[in-house]
Amino acid sequence: MTSHPNVQHLEYPQSEQQHGFAIKMMELLVIPTFVLDGNCKVIIWNRACERLTGVSAYEVLGTSDHWRSFYSEARPTLADLVVQGRTADIHKLYTQHGHRNDAGNNLCVENWCDMPRVGRRRYLAVDASPIYGGDGSIVAVVETLRDMTDEKRAQIALEQLATRDGLTSLANRRCFDDTLRAEWQRALRQQQALSLLMVDVDNFKEYNDAHGHLGGDECLQRIAGAVASEMRANDLVARYGGEEFAVILPNQSLKGAAIVAERIRSRVEQLQLPKRKQGRDYVTVSIGAATALPSPASSPSQLVATADTALYRAKHMGRNRISLPDTDTI
Template sequence: MNNLQKIQHVMEFPPAEQQHGFALKLMELLVIPTFVIDASGKVLIWNRACERLTGVPAYEVLGTADHWRSFYSERRPTLADLVIQGRTGEVHALYDQHAHRSEGADNLCAENWCEMPRVGKRRYLAVDASPIYDAEGRLVAVVETLRDMTDEKRAQVALEQLATRDGLTSLANRRCFDDTLAAEWQRALRQQQPLSLLMVDVDNFKQYNDAYGHLGGDECLQRIANAVASEMRANDLVARYGGEEFAVILPNQALKGAAIVAERIRCRVEQLHLPNLGSDAHVVTVSIGAATALPSVDTDPSQLVATADSALYRAKHMGRNRISLPFQEPDTAASRA
């Protein structure tokens, strides 16, 4: 028997019944987590790799439609369920934006975070759902395969944070500030809401650096960053604008509210009691310029930044450790404890 004959002998297929059993056994032993649901949404196959990934043994889900419990705490369809139920149009609402249909096929592909209640760990899964049709073209089952991409996703998030976070303070960096301000400006324009901005500058920071060195200066900036961030709402953004200057974006906040936030920040920094003999208060303080705009098609975010910068300059000119609002006379522009 030559090599070709040997190969042909090995590749000979068993009878139909044996083929079916062989296919089931092959799927059971696949290293890729895989499950199959029938046209009624009940689990036909739950392979060993799926057991390892979810922590759920096959006997708990076979013959049931409870497979969703392996991935979520609250009931929601898996990708295979969307295919079976003809609800593929909902994929973008239920999965991350990576969801898409494969080119030239009926396969549905998506990615999202899953809670994985049994193993107690959130996992980021890439999912493929492939329909199976009978000879008459009827949908009889769907095969769903899963890939654990948690490590890759976390690495991607870490890289994104490096691109948008300041290395010293962990606040948003200048690039993130510019992008966020542009996005919030457009949102405020659509919703006709005010958008406020605070420019916060550390007073006499050069003297502090000279007295305590660069390491002391770095620690000072970190503590101020934490103090400023502690006064923020969930949708506000604090960024390190550059050097010893910080910027705060306050969506849907009028000037009066922005002034209140600014004064809280000023007080919080002063109460850190970081010693600085170069200032009148003998502690590290900040000056803050505030500005508010109601965006229109004839304006842009740079005008808001310029207004806040001018207000900050006035606060510095008037003696530091104070806030300044735009278009105010000097005797009413500053607020000081």
């Protein structure tokens, strides 16, 4: 039988004709496929796999270097985990994983891969199926790959549409509500403080009347950027509605929240956005701050109400300032 350049043959208890036909079928599959033997060495790397990874079969056949086709740093492929009997580790390496059949031996996962040779990340759906010998041991594992990058990016875009404000690119009200509930529960479990800032643009109607709606939109975008620039990695800034923004500050004391609020107030003032086309009267914000130590008897809505009350107090006291609950305005 003529040896094919893209495969390394194994001796199986079947006719050479059947063996060659099976390998030829595997080679011509339009689905990217590779096969590992019981020592995690590549014995088949088909043409579709070459096209997907940019790695030729002769580079990986007989080696255990196939991981380099998918990742920049060493880590096992799904087929490796199956061969090595490490399927319990799948959840550590893949966020999406499951089984294709009731027997549970056909595994499927999804993840982003670096794809070093082609130079761009791809989101791959992976299936791995073991092949057993007569004694019940695994003699090979077949791994098939599907490029789902376009579908994944479309899904991410849809999720962003559902959770992001179209004008400012900040989190929207829905995302704010969901995040506040989640952070409230986490603070309750960990017995940590949770702070909230309500930020409102002062006299925004006056700005809109002077600059038009497009000018008003640009003003909100500039302020959104100023607010977001003062955040830590775990903080959330959302467009709460109209010209009002909300900031969730996990594990932050009232004193810390007041410091953040003052930085935001100052940063917006430094933008020097003139309320009128001529003049030195600039756009400012008023901020209400509140902090809670969540308990089973309290709720996130109480935190929002307290911050709202503080915001109203800041407005009433003359705007362009911050206010804390039951304290003098700062």
